[in-house]
Amino acid sequence: MAARPYDRTPGPHEIPETLPDHAGRGLPGGVELYLLGPDGGIVLADREGTRELGPERDFLRFIDDGQFAHYLVGDAATSPERPSNATVKLGVVSPRSAFTPHAHGGEHFVLSLGHAACGLYDPDRGRVNEVRLAPGMLIRIPEMMPHSFANRGDAPLTILAANTGYGIDHEDYAITAAEAERRASAGLVRTGLVGHGAPAVVTAAATSTSTSTSTDYQVLAAALRDIERAQRVHGIAGTTVRERLAARLRRAATALEVRR
Template identity: 75%
Template sequence: MSATGGGQSRLGGLPGGVRLYRLRPDGSVVLADRDGARDLGPERDLLRFIDDGQFAHYLVGDAATSPERPSNATVKLGIVGPRSAFTPHAHGGEHFVLSLGYASCGLYDSERGRVTEVPLTPGELIRIPEMMPHSFANRDTSPLTILAANTGYGIDHEDYAITAPEADRRAAAEAGEGGGTAPTGTRARTDYLALAAALRDIERVQRVRGPGVTTARERLAARLRRLAHGWEDRR
């Protein structure tokens, strides 16, 4: 199925309210319902996702989800630009990411005091605990589609993605308070200076190594996957 291709004839059989998403090997996404199909585009379907050039499309919850406005979790499609990476950050809640392409996740291992990079291939899902410093990168030259689920927070919430400058700001604010009422929950246990330092360690690794590259075997597998998609798309 595509916006103009072979699956169009079966869309009229979808019940009202049902949506079908086609996640293509090239990173594009087609949204279909009983009225037809169209490519998801920034002008009407996608929100800015942490950095310029990265996009999100919510499936559950929305950008305003928070503990005060809960939907229990948010689930969204993310489209990561070719050979790019998110600014390192930490989430207030746990985080699950399903990679549908060739990705890399840089994680700060506080027990070992070092950055660990985990390469991901299509179909691999990674869980990242709350407040763990990390960054997600696209190793390929095509856009990368991911499925991301976060507990409790939408991208508009202040604790959705805490970056190094924000961690520095919070550390300075806490130092200037001179006591007072302590915050509650996870953020009450956060050492923001240590968090900022860990995030900058990931930034340094990113500057040196970049987002990573695909192997010859992965590039061959990607070509075969696109070929299989073309066969399926003409049914």
């Protein structure tokens, strides 16, 4: 089997994440069972057998080199013109790494299964705010809010990410500072309707049920550059002693709960 995209040799007290070969036995056709391991591995079982997801056929590039995604709903080509209403995908974030700061054209939900952090630009206060996430915490990020997701741990991090309306191939899936600056210099304008809670990087005229917006790409680019500067100055936050102990206990619990 090809090496995992985040290939790493398990430590002496770690058990590689796996499901028993018979895990899919008795499942109806089309039903899939996933094990999202505490060390970033993803194992799939169905009635055909059990296998670990690997880079050659299971993963797509996820915004940056070294980050990976596996779609569960929708696909990379999802867009308002080719809708699936939302995309849902498993993501694997490399150890001690962060995504290039960006903003999504649609609403964004991320469930972290490890120790993560999300740098968010707060337009009301004009500053970058870091939200630290523990396993099991889910964060909702409104449309066009500048942010960057990071893995604070030393092992690959599995996340479950859902986006409304956009796949990673769409030009508005992840708008970086460089892209926002290009659009600003070209005089481009993005308009649309978003719900209440839209960030201040868009100019809004409120209605009773929604907000009509026009994106100021120059303002968006400046906010994204602020997140980049915060990453350079402060780096990626680490894990605490308690979090590292909890991670070891979580691996032990997984080994006990998932019988071989």
